[in-house]
Amino acid sequence: MSYSMTGYGQSALEYGGHKITFEVKSVNNRYCEVVLRLPREWTGYEDRLRRMVQAHIRRGRVDVIINRELTDGAADTHVLDRRRVSSYLDAAEVLVREYGFKGELSLRDILAMPGVMEPKEETAVADSSGELADLLEQGLQLGLEALLEMRGREGSYLAADLTHRLDRLEELHAGISRYAPLVVEEQREKLRQRLNLLNDGSFPWDEHKFGMEMAIFADRCNIDEELTRLHSHFGQCRALLLGSEPAGRKLDFLIQEMNRETNTIGSKCSHLAVVNLTLDMKAELEKIREQAANLE
Template structure:
């Protein structure tokens, strides 16, 4: 089953006092590229997020947007530096005594002094946070894949129809090719008779030689055989499970090469018209293949 390179996915996880939302948008790209955007303090998870995405996505540009929201107040720890407080109190009392003051430093003012009281939040467990982030990302990736498979089904149907049309054109070209040689023979014989002023005798050997040379030069049999082979390979590859975009892109180039050669070799208006139509169908196929992973 083929997959499209475009799609969107979303994943949401809530745990450890956090809500992590992961959104993924994928577009066409020749290679696999993952760009992660999230708050700077969580960038330590960037590499593992990229690796997780690339386990399921082999081709296309994937933008991952991660937003983090705290759902609970983190646990806090209060630390009192009693030794520092005692030193500050002693220094204040000593100064008041020397100055002949009776004031003493209030406890509230003492606690406000730098370093006396330290309030810190309990550090988060990196492994638990990583698990939370990856859970949201994996859910988003799965959602993305669902959309890509759905789009892939539509692409496969469209490509199959266009391949069928191209196959019909190949059959028309194959049927027309011998007729072109026969018509050339008739035209050549007519011209030779005119050159001989209507005399019935025509040099058969010379006629056959000229026709043979033309038939060899204008023959498109080999190109049609290769083109038909490419069509069969294309249809077979559409059923593959692995990423097939690059293979299909290569086959389209080869088919286009054969069609161009047919157009240049076949000295016939009807074949030229069919070649133009075939090239149009191939261009439509090429555009669709650009969307295949």
């Protein structure tokens, strides 16, 4: 199954008089990057939570935001750190006196500063049994499941679109395959007509040399190998879209290879119909590249 790199999931649980909310969102990224934002006193759980995310996500930037708020009727579990407030105020006074800064700190500013409101001691040690750690993992797991569901749904749409565009590429490939054998025949006829027009009887007609020239031309414009490799790449792309492994990077590589083969066909074969078909193929490959960039 193909997964998109973009998605969103959320969940919420209650613990110790708090409502703990989990937001998990992901966007495109070349690698797997996990960014966690959670209350300062819970930073000790970062590693295990990050490993949980990495076990489910192979590619993309994933932001995990964990917040907590008191439930209705719950007793306040924070106390004011007076010493920290005093240090902030002293620092502000130094900035005004020695550096010339202007302005005043409001109550809102003070309360928003890190460490001003500290959890009570009993709250900080309430996880001695590991109950909070298990709850954080449970909440994150629920958020990840919602995220993966959205990524899977979006990935199925992308896979369907890419499959449709691969069908179009195969149609163009079939058209080129039909015209390829005609290139040498048309060139033979054109060259013979030109020679007949130029032949005023002053030079003999050499069928052997003519045949050699046509053999060289046929070898130079032969695109059988490129068409075979393109057909193989189409099959590999379809297999990746149907497989269970992340397909984004491999698809990107195959698209580059298909572009290379298409450019080679266009440079080898000067037949107008073939050139037009290769241009259509390059345009379709660009659309595929843009869509594949969203896959995990």
